[in-house]
Amino acid sequence: NAGVTQTPKFQVLKTGQSMTLQCAQDMNHEYMSWYRQDPGMGLRLIHYSVGAGITDQGEVPNGYNVSRSTTEDFPLRLLSAAPSQTSVYFCASSPLAGLGNEQFFGPGTRLTVL
Amino acid sequence: AQSVTQPDIHITVSEGASLELRCNYSYGATPYLFWYVQSPGQGLQLLLKYFSGDTLVQGIKGFEAEFKRSQSSFNLRKPSVHWSDAAEYFCAVGLSNDYKLSFGAGTTVTVRA
Numbered sequence: 001n002a003g004v005t006q007t008p009k010f011q012v013l014k015t016g017q018s019m020t021l022q023c024a025q026d027m028n029h030e031y032m033s034w035y036r037q038d039p040g041m042g043l044r045l046i047h048y049s050v051g052a053g054i055t056d057q058g059e060v061p062n063g064y065n066v067s068r069s070t071t072e073d074f075p076l077r078l079l080s081a082a083p084s085q086t087s088v089y090f091c092a093s094s095p096l097a098g099l100g101n102e103q104f105f106g107p108g109t110r111l112t113v114l
Numbered sequence: 115a116q117s118v119t120q121p122d123i124h125i126t127v128s129e130g131a132s133l134e135l136r137c138n139y140s141y142g143a144t145p146y147l148f149w150y151v152q153s154p155g156q157g158l159q160l161l162l163k164y165f166s167g168d169t170l171v172q173g174i175k176g177f178e179a180e181f182k183r184s185q186s187s188f189n190l191r192k193p194s195v196h197w198s199d200a201a202e203y204f205c206a207v208g209l210s211n212d213y214k215l216s217f218g219a220g221t222t223v224t225v226r227a
Binding site for chain 2: 033058105108
C-alpha cells in the first residue's frame with residue numbers, strides 16, 4: 001500500500017491564482033481530512049469528509065473548497081490564492097470504524113503564495 | 115471550549131538524557147489521546163495512542179506516555195534521547211463520537227551532542 005499520497009510536494013502561486021492540491025489513499029478509509037500547518041499553531045483542520053459525497057467544514061475553511069467523488073480521492077481547491085494561505089498542507093485519512101480517531105498522514109504540500 | 119495545550123515551545127536536551135514533553139487538554143469527556151512526531155521536512159508519524167485501560171502507554175522508538183485524568187494530562191517521555199529524536203512533537207485529542215482531531219501547537223526538540 002502507498003498509504004496517503006499528496007501532489008505536488010512544492011508549489012509557488014501568485015496572488016489570485018487557483019490550484020488544486022491532490023490527495024489519495026489506497027487503504028479504503030472512509031474519513032479524510034485536510035489540515036494546514038503554520039509555525040506556532042500546530043495543525044488546523046480545513047475540511048473533512050466521512051465518505052464519498054459528504055464533506056464538512058473544519059476550523060479554518062475560508063478560501064478552500066473540497067469535494068469527495070470517490071473513496072480514494074479528496075482534492076483541496078484554492079479558488080483565488082492569497083498570501084495568508086502560504087502554509088504546509090497535510091492530508092490525512094482514517095477508518096470510520098475500529099481504530100478510533102487515529103489518522104494516517106500524507107507527506108505534505110508546501111505552498112507559497114506571492 | 116475544547117483545547118489542547120503544549121506548554122513548551124522548544125526543548126533542548128543532551129543526547130542520552132531523559133525527555134518529557136507536556137500535554138494538557140480541556141474536554142468535557144475523556145478523549146482519545148495521541149502523540150505524533152514530525153521529522154524535518156516529513157509528514158506526521160504516530161508515536162502512541164491512548165483510548166482506555168492502562169494509563170501508561172508504550173509507543174514506538176522507545177517512547178511512552180502517561181494519562182492522568184485528575185490532571186487532564188498526557189505527557190510523553192523517553193528515558194534516553196538519541197540524536198535522531200530531534201523533531202517536532204504534537205499532542206492530539208479527539209472524541210469517540212467525532213473523527214476530528216485537535217492538535218496542540220507542537221514542541222520542537224533539539225538534541226545536543
